[in-house]
Amino acid sequence: MMKYEISHNFIPKESKPTVPVDTKFQEQNKALQDENNKYLSTIEAYERKIDEMQxxxxxxENELNEALNKITSLEDSIKNFEDLKNDLDKVDHFKVETNTLxxxxxxxxxxxxxxxxxxASSKQHIQTLYLMLLILAVL
Incomplete structure (x- = not known):
């Protein structure tokens, strides 16, 4: 057998104070946790909706940009068609002038x-008059 020396400076181990577990607080805590979980799930749902909306x-926005590009293109086409119409009007005017001319x-x-x-008739008449004048001059 071994002999252990005993220390006289023994300090007892500190014991944890026992907290009375109150069921009322546990129920409130449980209710608050449930409410918190409900709010968290609602927040997640809203975040998903926000992501979907974004x-x-x-x-x-892409569709809008495409539509704006299409509108710009159509406006350019309209301007080109107006220029062509003006050219056709000028051509028609030239046709009318050409027909008139x-x-x-x-x-x-x-x-x-x-x-x-x-x-030609006057020349023939003048020749006839010269001939008559010549005949008169001879006479």
Missing amino acids: EELFHK SKKITTLNEENMVLKDEL
Whole structure:
């Protein structure tokens, strides 16, 4: 057998004070934890909805940008079509002027033919008068 020396400076181990467990506080704590869990799940649901709404907003912004690009493209097309319409109006105006000038040319050609005939007739008349003058001069 071994002999242990005994120390006379023995300090007893501190004991934990026993807290009376009150069931009322436990029930309140349980109720508060349940309420907290309910609020946490509600917050998570709202966060999911917010994420979904942000994603939907992102898609809507993309659609809006595409629509704005399409509107810009259509406005450019409209401007091009208006320019083409103006060009067509000018071409139509030129056609009308061309037709008018063609009619004037035709009229002037007819007058020219008439004047050529009159000139030929006048030349023939003048030759006849010269011939008569020559005959009179000989007589």
